[in-house]
Amino acid sequence: MKRPSWILVAGTGKEPLPPELEDTAVRLGRALAEQGLCLVTCGWPGIDRAVGAAFAARLRERGEDPTSRFKQYRALGRPPSVPEGRVEIVSIDADEYLHAVDAASVAIVLGGLGGTWLIHQHARNVGIPVVPLPSTEGDARRVFDAVRRSFDGARHLGISREDVEALDRPPAEAVAVAVRLTVQHLEARAVRDGHYLTPDHVVGQENEEAFDRLVTELREANVLGFVGAGTSISGGYPDWIALIERMRKALPNQVSQAMAFVSREEDLLMRAEHYRQLMGPDAFASFIREQFGDEAGRCQSLHEDLVRLPFSHVLTTNYDRLLERAHARVFPGELPHQVSWRNPTDIEDFLRAARRRGQQRRYVHLHGTYNDPESIVLTESDYQQRYHHTAAGEALLSVLFTAHAFLFVGFSFSDMDMMGVFRGTMARLRLGSPLHFAFMALDPSRQDPTLVRQRLRKKYKIEPVFYLATPEHAGLHELVRRLHERTSAGS
DSSP states (O other), X not given: OOOOOEEEEEEOXXXXXXXXXXXXXXXXXXXXXXXXXXXXXOOOSTHHHHHHHHHHHHHHHTTOOGGGTEEXXXXXXXXXXXXXXXXXXXXXXXXXXXXXXXXXXXXXXXXXXXXHHHHHHHHHHHTOOEEEEGGGOTHHHHHHHHHHHTOOTTTTTTOOHHHHHTTOSOHHHHHHHHHHHHHHHHHHHHHHTXXXXXXXXXXXXXXXXXXXXXXHHHHHSOEEEEEOTHHHHXXXXXXXXXXXXXXXXXXXXXXXXXXXXXGGOSOHHHHHHHHHHHHOHHHHHHHHHHHXXXXXXOOOHHHHHHHHSOOSOEEEOOSSOHHHHHHHHHSTTOOOEEEXXXXXXXXXHHHHHHTSTTOOOEEEETTOOTTSGGGOOOSHHHHHHHHTSOSHHHHHHHHHXXXXXXXXXXXXSOOHHHHXXXXXXHHHHTOSSOOEEEEEEEOTTTOOHHHHHHHIIIIIOEEEEXXXXXXXXXXXXXXXXXXXXXXXXXO
């Protein structure tokens, strides 16, 4: 069930606050408002008053009504410390902190004279992460020591032990760290709960911003598509693991039994290497045609919507011709132009076309096609020949990755040889921000969105747009459809 992103701030409940603590609370209140988060307090004097007043003031400066994003829990007959926002009345005196914690997604604590420790204990009991600012001392220092001593990664989803250590710095710096960790946690939890694509969640907001930048890039620049195997699975073609298993089953029984140890080889490239050798050239060619021929897969609406996107050209690691078939359907009478990556004449023609606008779109098969089995890149030897024995393949890809923005679709980023080229190219450029984009599935049970985003941005200069991983990858088609609607509007 979806939980709102209310942030509880608690701490020293006496007036007057020491000047540094007052300043820290004000900084925190303004920072939370600027991040688009909601604030809940217990309406006490001290920290509650300082952070609440600063939060409400910043919202007013932004032209926003504090009522929808600020609430205070108070016992009947006790006025709140800030006259703005919404007041939630509790029936039992001194019970405010229980209700406030139950309403919160994260608790941030400053200072504290005993009551703040009780808030930490209740938050721990109900599974709410507590983010302390230890340099404000008091209960906050005690909470910091407790969180660090018995760090719970499940409760602090999206936050690492090293992140917690980073909170122990001067108050002004600690505020920035605390807000960042709060956002990280909300982002990770939203993905876990499947709500991260909605605009009122942090991940959804970042997705929308990345999506908007992608729309602008497609409208204004020469963007190339990079299509991976994830798009072919919906058409009925096998994924990598299924293909290797089919290779094993295609071997004669006596050969398969005699080479049973091969099936225990963990490296799939090496396993494919053994199977291909056992098959022989003719049987392998027949096998590839059978697995990836036009009759083995069906062109779906996803592929049609994909080729409708305003890519100048499309690169793919797929062996099938689903994209070309979709192109022929969407643009009747326009023959798709297929490029072989191992044909120097094709590559020269493609590089010239890539520099010019208005050229007929090329579909470049980096790892070969089913109707040219010798071009297939599938085994360890194939990858070494394509990416390591000569510099030509890497140099060509580096030119493209440097000169053009790419949108990766249906690509898992597990192709170590390909991504090695990509990473090396981006590292040499020393870019400060992402140049490329990717539609990427996230499995909330296995992946932390914060870490995935940081990895893609830092290592590959790729800005991800996430969708929830499901067996049918419905979220991918929805993103492709939305992108087509946005980029074709007004054209």
